[in-house]
Amino acid sequence: MYEHDVVVVGAGGAGLRAAIAAQEQGADVALVTKLHPVRSHTGAAEGGINAALREGDSWEDHAYDTMKGSDYLGDAPAVETLCQDSPEEVIQLEHWGMAFSRDDDGRVSQRPFGGLSFPRTTYAGAETGHHLLHTLYEQVVKRGIEVYDEWYVSDLAVTAEDDPESRSCHGVVAYDIKSGELAGFVAREGVVLATGGLGQVYDHTTNAVANTGDGVAMAYRAGVPIEDMEMIQFHPTTLPSTGVLISEGVRGEGGILYNGADERFLFEHGYANNAGELASRDVVSRAELTEVNEGRGIEDEYVHLDMRHLGEERITDRLENILHLAEDFEGVDGLSEPMPVKPGQHYAMGGVETNEHGETVVSGLYAVGECACASVHGSNRLGGNALPELIVFGARAGCHAAGGEFDPARITVGETGDSEVGSVESPVALGEAGLSSGDVAADGGAAAAPGGAAVGPDETVQRTVEREQARVDRLLTKEDGVNHAEVRADVQETMTRNVNVFREEEGLKTALADIREARERYQDVYVSDPSRTFNTDLIHTIETRNVLDLAEAITLGALARDEFRGAHWRKEHQERKDDEWLRHTMLTWTDGEPRLWYKPVVLEGGSRAYEPSSRSY
Numbered sequence: 001m002y003e004h005d006v007v008v009v010g011a012g013g014a015g016l017r018a019a020i021a022a023q024e025q026g027a028d029v030a031l032v033t034k035l036h037p038v039r040s041h042t043g044a045a046e047g048g049i050n051a052a053l054r055e056g057d058s059w060e061d062h063a064y065d066t067m068k069g070s071d072y073l074g075d076a077p078a079v080e081t082l083c084q085d086s087p088e089e090v091i092q093l094e095h096w097g098m099a100f101s102r103d104d105d106g107r108v109s110q111r112p113f114g115g116l117s118f119p120r121t122t123y124a125g126a127e128t129g130h131h132l133l134h135t136l137y138e139q140v141v142k143r144g145i146e147v148y149d150e151w152y153v154s155d156l157a158v159t160a161e162d163d164p165e166s167r168s169c170h171g172v173v174a175y176d177i178k179s180g181e182l183a184g185f186v187a188r189e190g191v192v193l194a195t196g197g198l199g200q201v202y203d204h205t206t207n208a209v210a211n212t213g214d215g216v217a218m219a220y221r222a223g224v225p226i227e228d229m230e231m232i233q234f235h236p237t238t239l240p241s242t243g244v245l246i247s248e249g250v251r252g253e254g255g256i257l258y259n260g261a262d263e264r265f266l267f268e269h270g271y272a273n274n275a276g277e278l279a280s281r282d283v284v285s286r287a288e289l290t291e292v293n294e295g296r297g298i299e300d301e302y303v304h305l306d307m308r309h310l311g312e313e314r315i316t317d318r319l320e321n322i323l324h325l326a327e328d329f330e331g332v333d334g335l336s337e338p339m340p341v342k343p344g345q346h347y348a349m350g351g352v353e354t355n356e357h358g359e360t361v362v363s364g365l366y367a368v369g370e371c372a373c374a375s376v377h378g379s380n381r382l383g384g385n386a387l388p389e390l391i392v393f394g395a396r397a398g399c400h401a402a403g404g405e406f407d408p409a410r411i412t413v414g415e416t417g418d419s420e421v422g423s424v425e426s427p428v429a430l431g432e433a434g435l436s437s438g439d440v441a442a443d444g445g446a447a448a449a450p451g452g453a454a455v456g457p458d459e460t461v462q463r464t465v466e467r468e469q470a471r472v473d474r475l476l477t478k479e480d481g482v483n484h485a486e487v488r489a490d491v492q493e494t495m496t497r498n499v500n501v502f503r504e505e506e507g508l509k510t511a512l513a514d515i516r517e518a519r520e521r522y523q524d525v526y527v528s529d530p531s532r533t534f535n536t537d538l539i540h541t542i543e544t545r546n547v548l549d550l551a552e553a554i555t556l557g558a559l560a561r562d563e564f565r566g567a568h569w570r571k572e573h574q575e576r577k578d579d580e581w582l583r584h585t586m587l588t589w590t591d592g593e594p595r596l597w598y599k600p601v602v603l604e605g606g607s608r609a610y611e612p613s614s615r616s617y
């Protein structure tokens, strides 16, 4: 058994920033991560970090753009915190040595990005995330923070009270990928989940294979509500063959989208008469697919992104990485040819419900970064708003988990994060959707099965280790059955086909039925590789259960929300319904089945109220 004050699960931008903040409070911190920190997916971020740094810009304008971008599903206090704290956190990164691109006068460069009313996206070439990750990791090394890398956290050690709000998290169970050892980590003060995105729920995604939504799924099964899961962002410029991202920075620098008839369709077909290519991502993705569906695409699949007119000098100075990606993955020379692009899954706006300290309803359990939902993105995230979320809320969560006070003047506990569990009944009949309370996968149920007697921290962790050991042993000794890869592929395929940019009722119901069928097959899953060391077959098998749970959560939320808001387009419901739907979709794993409920959006910020208005670009 290992023991630390604060255990941070995940070492991407959010986890590293949280660990630094906790260490600054004097805590003994451990980072437990399935990948080496600098292999975390934050390193793939290209375009930049939004921060109102310059004269003529203000955090209030940033907050307004973010609320509008969210299609009024963001919570205003959290959005204002993001925008107020982002400049300070970006300057902190600069002071820690992050190699931002600079203008001739020496100031940190800023570029336009979609949905922004001011060019406020700071960047480091087209490798912003790489530089951010390395800068934060240097601080972790400098401070001597203990890193357990290639340790896979498979469950949370949570007490077993019936009411999730009475439960406590005392640590985690992790599997050492190098040795096959399963060990408990006791967290004396708090566990911070920073496990990143869930792109592997889809088969065409910009996300890495490691992005399986582990933290969201573990928290969900431990009784923590998950929020706005149906809100998935599809990025308009991904390479068709692989899903590799072509940064919005290309359009920020002046790149142009053309359809198969060489029309600048965003203007010529009236999708975004003012902002054109720099409309927000949901708008551009729908426009591209409409062009393709109406026969104006290229090879019935994609459109062109052209940056040739920017000239070689500007491209190599600011977008060199894009040239390599287009050449390596699509065989296209971006200096002399347009690049093929189409929408692909990119980001999860929803996640583990938290307040602005990163706290969840389970005491001692925090979440931050893409796995969390402090509710700053609502139904559509603006490009460049995820990286500031990592550092702003990472710092807050790490500090709070270590018992510190973070800038109390701005903290708004009770306004955004204090959830009322079970406020509104689900409009979705789960039975009708093909789900029942028996649908619990073979390798374990909720982390905290209700009804158990109260036990102390060490015993809670020890019991969870024993349960996880039994699960791993069962998977490793089962002699044959279903391979996880088949199950995962089927889920990814149905999600990409039915729960994508354009959604309709029949397709959503088909996806739910497919997920249920895949879940049944998963009951018979086995691991063909019996070895104890570097057993990626075992890890992927465990991850596949998370993929299943999250696919179901996304689809349930999408089926229930019968309106069109932000990234959530419904064929049968073509209007944003503010009277009914200014509320967050909440999902809680209760008595072995998902339960949908809702809580209101907070549109009242500290500086103003954000009245929903029509959203055009």
Ligand SMILES: Cc1cc2nc3c(=O)[nH]c(=O)nc-3n(C[C@H](O)[C@H](O)[C@H](O)COP(=O)(O)OP(=O)(O)OC[C@H]3O[C@@H](n4cnc5c(N)ncnc54)[C@H](O)[C@@H]3O)c2cc1C
Pocket: 009, 010, 011, 012, 013, 014, 015, 032, 033, 034, 035, 036, 037, 040, 041, 042, 043, 044, 045, 046, 047, 048, 049, 050, 128, 129, 151, 152, 153, 154, 194, 195, 196, 197, 206, 207, 208, 210, 211, 214, 215, 245, 346, 347, 368, 369, 370, 371, 383, 384, 385, 386, 387, 388, 390
């Ligand atoms: C290609 C791409 C480009 C992007 N560009 C931008 C951009 O320019 N600007 C912007 O604002 N946003 C951008 N985004 C979004 C942004 O980069 C991500 O949302 C963000 O980096 C996620 O950071 P994170 O720290 O939450 O997770 P990650 O960086 O993904 O880190 C997750 C960590 O959790 C660990 N982990 C996961 N599961 C487990 C487990 N079970 N046990 C142990 N450890 C675990 C992993 O090892 C990893 O260390 C981009 C996203 C992508 C995919």
